[in-house]
Amino acid sequence: xxxxxxxxxxxxxxxxxxxxxxxxxxxxxxxxxxxxxxxxxxxxxxxxxxxxxxxxxxxxxxxxxxxxxxxxxxxxxxxxxxxxxxxxxxxxxxxxxxxxxxxxxxxxxxxxxxxxxxxxxxxxxxxxxxxxxxxxxxxxxxxxxxxxxxxxxxxxxxxxxxxxxxxxxxxxxxxxxxxxxxxxxxxxxxxxxxxxxxxxxxxxxxxxxxxxxxxxxxxxxxxxxxxxxxxxxxxxxxxxxxxxxxxxxxxxxxxxxxxxxxxxxxxxxxxxxxxxxxxxxxxxxxxxxxxxxxxxxxxxxxxxxxxxxxxxxxxxxxxxxxxxxxxxxxxxxxxxxxxxxxxxxxxxxxxxxxxxxxxxxxxxxxxxxxxxxxxxxxxxxxxxxxxxxxxxxxxxxxxxxxxxxxxxxxxxxxxxxxxxxxxxxxxxxxxxxxxxxxxxxxxxxxxxxxxxxxxxxxxxxxxxxx
Numbered sequence: 001x002x003x004x005x006x007x008x009x010x011x012x013x014x015x016x017x018x019x020x021x022x023x024x025x026x027x028x029x030x031x032x033x034x035x036x037x038x039x040x041x042x043x044x045x046x047x048x049x050x051x052x053x054x055x056x057x058x059x060x061x062x063x064x065x066x067x068x069x070x071x072x073x074x075x076x077x078x079x080x081x082x083x084x085x086x087x088x089x090x091x092x093x094x095x096x097x098x099x100x101x102x103x104x105x106x107x108x109x110x111x112x113x114x115x116x117x118x119x120x121x122x123x124x125x126x127x128x129x130x131x132x133x134x135x136x137x138x139x140x141x142x143x144x145x146x147x148x149x150x151x152x153x154x155x156x157x158x159x160x161x162x163x164x165x166x167x168x169x170x171x172x173x174x175x176x177x178x179x180x181x182x183x184x185x186x187x188x189x190x191x192x193x194x195x196x197x198x199x200x201x202x203x204x205x206x207x208x209x210x211x212x213x214x215x216x217x218x219x220x221x222x223x224x225x226x227x228x229x230x231x232x233x234x235x236x237x238x239x240x241x242x243x244x245x246x247x248x249x250x251x252x253x254x255x256x257x258x259x260x261x262x263x264x265x266x267x268x269x270x271x272x273x274x275x276x277x278x279x280x281x282x283x284x285x286x287x288x289x290x291x292x293x294x295x296x297x298x299x300x301x302x303x304x305x306x307x308x309x310x311x312x313x314x315x316x317x318x319x320x321x322x323x324x325x326x327x328x329x330x331x332x333x334x335x336x337x338x339x340x341x342x343x344x345x346x347x348x349x350x351x352x353x354x355x356x357x358x359x360x361x362x363x364x365x366x367x368x369x370x371x372x373x374x375x376x377x378x379x380x381x382x383x384x385x386x387x388x389x390x391x392x393x394x395x396x397x398x399x400x401x402x403x404x405x406x407x408x409x410x411x412x413x414x415x416x417x418x419x420x421x422x423x424x425x426x427x428x429x430x431x432x433x434x435x436x437x438x439x440x441x442x443x444x445x446x447x448x449x450x451x452x453x454x455x456x457x458x459x460x461x462x463x464x465x466x
Contacts, residue, residue, distance in 0.1 A: 008038060008043070009035070011074045011075060012031070012034055012035060012038065012053075012074075013031070014074055014209065014210065015053070015070060015071065015074040015075070016031050016034070016057065017210075018070050018073070018074070018209075018210065018213035018217075019057065019066065019067065019070055021213070022066045022070070022217060022219055022220060022223070023219070023220055023222065023223050023454065024057070024058065024059075024063050024066065024067070024220065025059070026057050030056060030057055031057075033056040033057075034052075034053050034056040034057055036056075037049070037052040037053055037055070037056050038052070038053070040052075046075065046077065049075065050068070050071055050075070053067075053071065054067055054071075062220065062221060062236050062239070062240070063220060065218060065220070066217060066218070066219070066220050069196070069197060069200060069217050069218075070213050070217055072197040072200065072201060073200060073201065073204050073209040073212055073213050074209055074213075076201045076204075077116060077120075077198075077201070094125040094126070096125075096126070096152065096153065099118065099121060099122060099125065099153065100153065100155075100158065102114075102118060103115075103118050103122075103153075103155060103158060103191070104158045104161045104162050104165065105165070106118055107155075107158060107162045107184060107187050107188065107191065108162045108165045110187060115187075115190070115191050115194060116194055118191075119191060119194035119195045119197075119198045120198050122149050122153050122195060122198075123144050123146070123149050123195060123198045123199050123202065126148065126149045126152040126153060127144040127145050127146065127148050127149035127195075127199055128143070128144055129143055129144070129145060129148065143202075143203055143206065144198075144199040144202045144203055145199060146192075146195045146196040146198075146199035146200075149195050149199065150192060150195055153195075155188050155191055155192065156188055158188070159181065159184055159185065159188065162184050163180055163181060163184060200212055221233045221236040221237050221240070221453070222237065222240065222452060222453040222454045222457075223452050223453075223454055224452060225425070225451045225452055226304075226305075226307050226308035226311070226425045226450075226451060226452060226453075227304045227305070227307075227308070227397075227425055227426065227451070228304075229307055234307050234310075234311070237311050237453050238311065238314065240453065241311070241314045241315050241318055242318055244315060244318075244453075244457050245315055245318030245319050247457075248315075248319060248457065248460055248461050248464070249319055249321070249322055251461050252319070252322050252461070252464060253322075264283050264284065264285060265284045265285060268284040269282075269283050269284045272284060292322070292323055292324040293323055293324065293389055293390070293391055293418070293465040294323060294324055294325040294326075294327075294387065294389045294390045294391070295316065295323045295325070295326045295327075295390070295391055295393070295464075295465075296326075296327050296328075296329070296385055296386055296390050296391070296392045296393070296417070297312070297313060297316055297326075297327070297328045297329065297392075297393050297395065298329050298331070298335070298374075298378060298392065298393070298394045298395070299312070299313060299328065299329065299330050299331070299394075299395040299396070300330075300331060300332070300369055300371075300374075300395060300396030300397070301330045301331070301332060301353065301356055301357070301362060302332040302367070302368070302369045303369070305369075305395075305396055305397050305425060306353050307353075308395065308425040308450070308456075309330070309395045309396070310352045310353050310356075311453065311456070312393075312395055312423070312456060312460075313328055313338075313342050313352065314342065314352065315456070315457075315460065316328070316393075316460075317342045319460075319464075322464070324389075326339065327339050327385050328342060329378060329382065329385075330356050330360055330362050331362050331374035331377075331378070332362045332363045332367060332368070332369055332370070332374070333362075333363060333367075333368065333369065333370035333373050333374060334361055334362055334363060334373065334374065334377060335362065335374045335377045335378045335381070335382070336360040336361045336362050337360075337382065337385075338356050338359075338360050341355050341356055341359055341360065368401045369396070369397075369399060369400065369401055370400065370401065370403045371396065371398060371399075371400050371403075371405055371406070371437070372400060372403050372404040372405050372406030372409070373403070373406070375406050375409035375410050375413070376406045376409045378409070378413070379409045379412050379413060383416070386413055386416045386417045387416065387417075387418075388416070388417075388418055389418055390416075390417045390418055391417065391418055391419045391420075391421070391463075391464070391465045392413060392414075392417045392419070392420045392421070393420075393421050393422075393423060393463075394410075394420065394421070394422045394423070394445070395422075395423050395425075396422075396424070396425075397424055397425055397426045397436065397438070398422070398424060398426075398431070398436055398437050398438040398441050398447075399434070399435050399436050399437075400435055400436075400437055401435055402435050405437040405440060405441070407440060407441075407444065410441060410444050410445065411444055414444055414445055418465065419446075419465070420444075420445040420446070421445065421446050421447075421448065421459075421463050422438075422441060422442070422445050422446065422447040422448070423447075423448055423450040423456070423459060424438055424447055424448065424449055424450060425450055425451055426438070426449070426451070427449060427451060428449045431447075448463075
């Protein structure tokens with residue numbers, strides 16, 4: 001590790017601030033623990049420092065995709081880039097084929113130190129673009145691009161060459177070849193990550209680590225928009241359902257205890273104050289006897305909205321014990337009850353979407369969302385599901401594909417329910433654009449922007465009835 005011991009407290013503080021800006025909660029005590037980690041481990045082994053700081057600062061493995069690139073910015077392998085005429089990436093002496101040969105050998109040997117040096121050499125030779133002001137166009141780069149480096153080096157095409165080198169002198173079967181191929185792919189992905197880290201480090205030296213940490217690091221899964229979340233991010237979100245549900249259940253129980261105390265009974269309080277000269281020393285509360293509310297979910301499970309709806313259904317199901325009754329309905333252009341498909345003890349949450357699409361009648365003659373038809377069918381078939389004790393959550397983007405929004409049906413649901421909330425995974429700026437009728441529906445019910453899991457947890461904790 002080349003970072004000098006001087007300035008380490010400043011680097012650690014900046015690292016913590018950057019992690020906090022990405023939503024990772026780190027307290028003062030944890031920061032102090034991280035300082036003790038560096039003091040105990042020293043700076044000679046960078047990877048030991050990485051693991052030690054991760055253990056001190058993080059609360060789960062899901063935060064590593066944010067922590068690792070931020071750590072690389074504030075505790076880099078080296079400072080600066082070779083200041084040579086060839087560092088712009090256009091030098092005549094750079095030999096791409098030679099680098100590919102050495103990279104294939106390093107991948108076969110799984111030599112991490114050599115792979116790191118080759119990543120730096122690749123970025124230096126092929127990742128630079130532009131020229132520094134005043135350089136006369138002969139030296140230095142305005143910046144470095146990992147995408148440009150990898151597109152020119154194409155490490156993924158080395159798989160066959162590395163496998164051939166590993167197989168020399170061995171008698172491996174097809175099954176072992178597959179295992180070897182998977183391992184080499186993993187090493188190649190690791191090298192790609194090294195290239196990305198090296199490019200970010202060099203850009204950070206030019207623009208400042210704080211700016212790069214803020215703009216170039218992917219957010220944690222709970223901050224990724226539902227509409228653009230990939231499968232891996234949705235899988236990570238599903239693993240957070242139970243911890244988030246426990247936190248929300250604790251919050252709801254506390255709200256329920258406070259609500260049970262009731263309001264001041266003014267008449268009884270004043271009557272009791274006669275014994276103290278008219279001073280109400282002992283306020284008398286009008287005790288409430290609240291009954292657990294009923295919850296109804298009406299969820300659009302079409303297209304990209306499905307990830308948002310599925311996660312919310314799983315979260316509410318995990319909170320099942322907080323309500324006297326929970327009923328869940330899914331729709332695309334037809335609506336069907338799916339409460340039994342998400343009951344506790346059923347199949348795993350990862351298959352919820354496919355279970356709904358195969359086991360429920362949610363589509364008719366076409367596969368596009370039709371809110372008007374779905375709301376109308378709901379009022380016809382499932383009117384009894386909504387009572388004066390029911391809180392209804394509608395989940396969807398309110399895009400009707402130019403069909404009739406059927407406003408009277410939503411008005412009828414709102415008239416029967418205790419409250420109706422609409423959670424929309426699209427940004428507010430997109431409402432009432434194109435085929436969206438979000439603004440129209442928002443005139444009848446309370447509609448909230450709910451783009452990611454963090455927003456969802458906050459809204460559920462605030463809006464769920466007690």
